[in-house]
Amino acid sequence: MTAPVLEASFALNVALLLMLVVLAAAVVWTRSLLAAILLMSVYSLVSATWLMVMDAPDVAFTEAVVGAGISTIVALGAILLTRGEAVRVSWKRQVVPGLLAGLVGGLLIYAMSGLPDFGDPASPANSHVGRAYLETAKRDIGAPNVVTAVLGSYRGFDTLGETVVILAACIGVALMLGFGPRATLAPPAGAPGDHHVVLRVTAKMLVPLIILFALYVQFHGDLGAGGGFQAGVIAAVAIILHALVFGLRETTAAIPPQAARAVAALGVVVYAGVGIVCIVNGGGFLDYDHLLTPQIEAMIPAGLLGDPDKPHHWGQYFGILAIELGVLMTVSATMITIFYGFAGRTIDAIAAELRR
Amino acid sequence: MLIVAGVAGLIVAMSLMIVRAVLGPSHYDRILAANSFGTKTVLLIALMGYLFGRPAFLDIALVYALINFVTTIALMKFFRYRSLARPLAVAGGEDGADG
Amino acid sequence: MADALFWIGGGLIVAGAMLSVLGAAGVLRFPDVYTRIHAASLTDTGGATLMLLGMGLLGPFGLITLKLLLVWAFIMLTSPAAANALANAAFGSGHRPRIGNFQIMGEDKATDAAPESAGKERA
Structure with a gap:
């Protein structure tokens, strides 16, 4: 600079x-x-x-x-x-x-x-483990984004713990607030001039675009900023936008609270399952180098990701892809469940008020 | 140099928006200020990508634009209807008769 | 050629920044919600258009241009929609403009008898 x-x-x-x-x-x-x-x-x-x-x-x-x-x-x-x-x-x-x-x-x-000092080359973060990651990530894992390599592979076990924490948060909120709406109400009585046609049309256009963008963030994570966590939140934001504009009843018809719950748990299963597969194939837990058996690895065309001459780490590549998918499932489903819990609860409160 | 001038202008505009967001007086003024602030943040991040030579910042600018819109809609709906769950009416009073 | 593009692009960026500052001044100085929304939403889309156009001229042509186009499309789609929804909600919750005559369909009197603007004469 x-x-x-x-x-x-x-x-x-x-x-x-x-x-x-x-x-x-x-x-x-x-x-x-x-x-x-x-x-x-x-x-x-x-x-x-x-x-x-x-x-x-x-x-x-x-x-x-x-x-x-x-x-x-x-x-x-x-x-x-x-x-x-x-x-x-x-x-x-x-x-x-x-x-x-x-x-x-x-x-x-x-x-x-x-x-x-900021950027001090002699600081502990820059001199020990950080430098080791920067030096070895390219050779060991092959992901251009070192952050993804550290989170997904070197520290894969920590990330599994974080995913479980998110699932625990989902369960905690759902136990306190309920899993979703228990009552529904019609749209609010409109005041004169109170209409939201523009918003509905815009939201209808935006929801699929946002989900497409979430997928971009998901699969772009090993190249640039992004990954399963961010992509999960972005996908959940798309669903929340739908609920905000079209009402919770419509959204729960499309994505039932039971489905959201199931996906949240399934994400952790996918993540831990990758680790189990690694054990079965003779490695340690979440040791992606053993994720694929040599027979399967031999079947992958060398030019799948472009340059066929570059050495590839297919186990690392597919392992990170699979655990990011698990993180995406858990995070998005958790955010949706938490939103359902809060928003559905308010319907309850309003219904109780009306009954009084 | 011109990019730095653009960044400086955006920072000034953002500071003015913060004044309006803090002063209010009504909640709609605050939402307006927050929304406009978000748009200026998107532009600032895109410009910073050029300033620091990191064009990948554009992805993040896109995320900011998206989050900014959804937050604005959520705040607007909350302040107006005190609910996150009800659908927004299509036309005044027409389908809200039983609500 | 590249030099001219650089100056044009930089000039557009500065122009967009000035438009943003003007809009912010409007948001700070205008008397009621509606005029402020007007100032903010117009200068947001206008400033964004100028700045992103300038950045497109500065940067290398290709994927970056496409992303700039996406950001621009997103802002052009969301910013006016948010401003519209905001004005709609403000009007529905009882805010009335302080400037100019207006009539609400279904109401007989054209006044600004709103809780927010009580005690302030129409300009």
């Missing part, structure tokens, strides 16, 4: 961090929880942009789809079950939490002085 680009990146850092501070202060200051949710969504967008300036596109991707997208919608669903205003607390009850928060903040600032 040349000097003006570095200066511009520094100025961008300062501007974005200032925006973050202002937004965080506004979130604390506002009494309306709805405004706080909206500002948090903007906060996520800014922090994702900032991660992009720090050259971490995979993290920025996740922050954008999860922080600005899904958590905003889930927080809105949570607000439906409670009040929209923060309660005023007397200052006496704020002293101890304030002191605690100040103490932790002070400790964090103190600890920050011990961190290595």
Whole structure:
């Protein structure tokens, strides 16, 4: 990078961090929880942009789809079950939490002085395991995106744990809020001039496009930023858009809550199943080099991915593809189930109100 | 140099949008500011791809545009109807008679 | 040739950024929701068009151009739809414009007797 680009990146850092501070202060200051949710969504967008300036596109991707997208919608669903205003607390009850928060903040600032500089080549992250991954990923795994190689193959067991955690979150939310709608209501009584034809037409065009884009993100993950997690969230966002515009009844007719549940569990089965197949074929758990038997590997044409002269790691390639599919299934189905839980619950609340 | 000027302009516009999002006064003003802020973020990320020589940023710009739209619709629907589950009416009052 | 393209593209990017700043100033200064929506949605689509066109002239022709076209199509599709839905929802929930005469179908009086604009005279 040349000097003006570095200066511009520094100025961008300062501007974005200032925006973050202002937004965080506004979130604390506002009494309306709805405004706080909206500002948090903007906060996520800014922090994702900032991660992009720090050259971490995979993290920025996740922050954008999860922080600005899904958590905003889930927080809105949570607000439906409670009040929209923060309660005023007397200052006496704020002293101890304030002191605690100040103490932790002070400790964090103190600890920050011990961190290595940004981009320091001698820092532990750059000198030990990180460098080893960067040096060996191309030779061992053959995936151009090192992040995907680390998450999917080197740390495949950790990622399996994360997938199980997501399934656990799905089960927890579903147990508390129910698996989906228990009652349905007609569309709201329209006020004069209250029609959404434009929105319905746009949504009808967008839903398939978004799912197509999710598939692109899924299969592009070993080349660039993206992967099963982000693709799953994007696919779930498409379904949520459909539910928002056409109503939960229509969406559950297309994707029943039972199906979503089943797919969420099936994703973990696919992921763990790849590991079991590796064991059966004589390797360790999730050791993709043993995923395919030599007979099957001999049947794959060498030019399947273009260049036939390059050495290929077909086991690694198909292993990462399969576990990403499992992650996609679990993540998208979990997000849909959580949305069904929150949105279906509100129908219940409204129905109860009407009965009263 | 011109790209840096474009980035600076977008940053100024985003800051003004944050002021409107914080001030309100109504929730629709806030949603409007958040939506417009999101569009400017998309442009900023695309420009940053050119500034840093990383054209792969365009994929992420596309994701931002998409998430921004869905979030706007969710917020709008929530503030207007207090529900995430009801369908949006096709025409005023016509099919909402029993609702 | 390449030099001319660079200057044209850069100029378009700066023009788009200026349009965005103007729109943001409008969002900050205009009196009610509807005028603000007008300012934001027009300058969003216009600024995006100018900037993405400029980027297309700057960058190498090919896959990047296609992606820029996709981003542009997406913004042109979603931004007006969101603005329309927003104005619709604001009107349905009782906000009335502060500027100009208007009449609601089915209502006899053309006023701005809205909770939001109470106490403010029509300009």
